Amino acid sequence: MWKLYVAALPANGWNWIAVWRRNYLAWKKVALASILGNLADPLIYLFGLGAGLGMMVGRVDGVSYIAFLSAGMVATSAMTASTFETIYATFARMRAQRTWEAILHTQVTIGDIVLGELAWAATKASLAGTGIGVVAATLGYTEWVSLLYALPVIALTGLAFASLAMIVTALAPSYEYFIFYQTLVITPMLFLSGAVFPVNQLPGAFQHVTRILPLAHSIDVIRPIMLGSPLVHVGLHIGALCCYAVVPFFLSTALLRRRLMP
Amino acid sequence: MAQEAPRWLEPSPFEWKDQTGLAVKTAIPGAKPTVAIDVASVTKSYGDKPVINGLSFTVAAGECFGLLGPNGAGKSTITRMILGMTTPGTGEITVLGVPVPSRARLARMRIGVVPQFDNLDLEFTVRENLLVFGRYFRMSTREIEAVIPSLLEFARLENKADARVSDLSGGMKRRLTLARALINDPQLLILDEPTTGLDPHARHLIWERLRSLLARGKTILLTTHIMEEAERLCDRLCVLEAGHKIAEGRPHMLIDEKIGCQVIEIYGGDPHELSALVSPHARHIEVSGETVFCYASDPEQVRVQLDGRAGVRFLQRPPNLEDVFLRLTGRELKD
Incomplete structure (x- = not known):
């Protein structure tokens, strides 16, 4: 069994690129619609909440509410873009479209496919997060150079959430099960991670939960970068995001091997 | 062959x-x-x-x-x-x-694989399917471009290089899948x-x-x-x-070994009555649905027995693999 698991791991450091390039080619054909689709939702949140609530809330942590919210929305859009890519689009490639079946008949392994899919989801997350960031920078809520510094963190956030979602994809019998992950994990995470309001507004017990959430770690790095405030515990936050990216990768590869190669 | x-x-x-x-x-x-x-x-x-x-x-x-x-x-x-x-x-x-x-x-x-169900990328063109698949074998774009013309010629898809796969007929898709399976030689x-x-x-x-x-x-x-x-x-x-x-074994050896005689398919009457009628001239008889398969040691005699019987139709033919399977399992090899 162990030997078979090892054989399912990535064969080398570059096989995944072929999988990434396949997805990129497919995406290029629908790029405009995809970008607009990924940006629309967080932008509606940003202007809807930012303009509406911003009037009532005034300033948060010394900045305007919309500037506070924009940093949260950058991380959130990376989270949702990469989660949705991994649960819906990846699941379709695995099942209905039989894309993975074709790939597995070549010298590419399951681990290579998973790595390629994660990298692709992280790419889409980076585009979505950067898109919101560009809007924020254009409106003067952040500096352009800060956005550049935030980019690697946005990509890492995408990778971590893709990796987590890959476990769900590996276990889900059908599309219907993804709604549980959305409503029970992703949506609560938005409110518990300080994306729309500061974490210190939460009851004490919830604040403990926040400390382990990947979105909170992401926001704790992206927001100070974008707002120009001091970064604290940056090693801890990046380390946590790396764990969320790496550990589920190995777990989902093992689960998918069991599922696809009985 | x-x-x-x-x-x-x-x-x-x-x-x-x-x-x-x-x-x-x-x-x-x-x-x-x-x-x-x-x-x-x-x-x-x-x-x-x-x-x-x-x-x-x-x-x-x-x-x-x-x-x-x-x-x-x-x-x-x-x-x-x-x-x-x-x-x-x-x-x-x-x-x-x-x-x-x-x-x-x-x-x-x-190895090249042609799977039971098509798993081509439907939104890609014929050429893009080959390009994407070649990359899974670590071929460079240049290497793949070099073999695409011969693969398209092999699959008789020379004029379809830039057609979307979703627009191809079933036979064309199968030929493209076969061409794709050959990309790594x-x-x-x-x-x-x-x-x-x-x-x-x-x-x-x-x-x-x-x-x-x-x-x-x-x-x-x-x-x-x-x-x-x-x-x-x-x-x-x-x-x-x-x-x-x-x-x-070899197909023809299996047919000779397991059947080794002419087959007469008889239908259009009561199968049990018909099989009793021809059995003296048969090595073996199988009944499948309304059809009697008579493995005839003496086909002439079988035909004599059947000629003139109202409503009964029959066909004499050489044995084939279908008969071998029917003989081995008592069932037809149909899905």
């Missing part, structure tokens, strides 16, 4: 570059193994349900070997095992000199029911293409439940039923 000693194509450098450090069964460096696939005492169960039961067979390099059987006989399972996609419960599988599934990836570098092709669901014209075109591959020295493992396909293409075949091998 009779097959001469295999004439191997020269391996491309790409094909062999991953061979270093690999224990190849032959002693002579660069020599090709003469056994392409060796399946030895393989058993597989899903839960309590056995799907493959002590199956052994060997496919020689350069031959076309058929796995024949009704749906559910285990054809696709054994195909998946040979590709390393399913792990045998017990037994050993060696493919192109490599133990499978432990080193299946090395074997797959030199494989030694071994594994075809899982390659012509199921195609119209006769499309089917004949695929058969003709497969024969040209055999002439180029490729080894083919073919699963099918189409008798004509097996008779036309396979040098040898193995008949499976419920995970067991129930016969193995």
Whole structure:
């Protein structure tokens, strides 16, 4: 069994690129619609909440509410873009479209496919997060150079959430099960991670939960970068995001091997 | 079809570059193994349900070997095992000199697969499908572009290079899948029911293409439940039923050995009455639905018995693989 698991791991450091390039080619054909689709939702949140609530809330942590919210929305859009890519689009490639079946008949392994899919989801997350960031920078809520510094963190956030979602994809019998992950994990995470309001507004017990959430770690790095405030515990936050990216990768590869190669 | 000693194509450098450090069964460096696939005492169960039961067979390099059987006989399972996609419960599988599934990836570098269900990228063009697939074998864009014209010519899709796959007919999609399976210049092709669901014209075109591959020295493992396909293409075949091998051999030898006489199909009357009527002149009789299959030792006498009986129709013909299967299992080999 162990030997078979090892054989399912990535064969080398570059096989995944072929999988990434396949997805990129497919995406290029629908790029405009995809970008607009990924940006629309967080932008509606940003202007809807930012303009509406911003009037009532005034300033948060010394900045305007919309500037506070924009940093949260950058991380959130990376989270949702990469989660949705991994649960819906990846699941379709695995099942209905039989894309993975074709790939597995070549010298590419399951681990290579998973790595390629994660990298692709992280790419889409980076585009979505950067898109919101560009809007924020254009409106003067952040500096352009800060956005550049935030980019690697946005990509890492995408990778971590893709990796987590890959476990769900590996276990889900059908599309219907993804709604549980959305409503029970992703949506609560938005409110518990300080994306729309500061974490210190939460009851004490919830604040403990926040400390382990990947979105909170992401926001704790992206927001100070974008707002120009001091970064604290940056090693801890990046380390946590790396764990969320790496550990589920190995777990989902093992689960998918069991599922696809009985 | 009779097959001469295999004439191997020269391996491309790409094909062999991953061979270093690999224990190849032959002693002579660069020599090709003469056994392409060796399946030895393989058993597989899903839960309590056995799907493959002590199956052994060997496919020689350069031959076309058929796995024949009704749906559910285990054809696709054994195909998946040979590709390393399913792990045998017990037994050993060696493919192109490599133990499978432990080193299946090395074997797959030199295998081309045509799966039972099309898994082309529908939103891509014909050319893009080949380009994307070549990359999975670590070919550069330049290397792939260099082989695309010959693959399109092989698949008779020269004019369709920039057509979207979703706009192709079923036969064209199958030919593209076959062309895609050749992108890595494989030694071994594994075809899982390659012509199921195609119209006769499309089917004949695929058969003709497969024969040209055999002439180029490729080894083919073919699963099918189409008798004509097996008779036309396979040098040898193995008949499976419920995970067991129930016969193995050259198609015509199997037909001679198991049937060896003319067959008269009789219908249009009470099958039991008809079989009693002709049985003195038959070696063996099978009744399937309303049809009586009379394996006639003396066809003349059978015809004499039947002539003039109102409503009874009959057809005398040479025996075929369908009869072999019916004889072996008492059932028709239809899906």
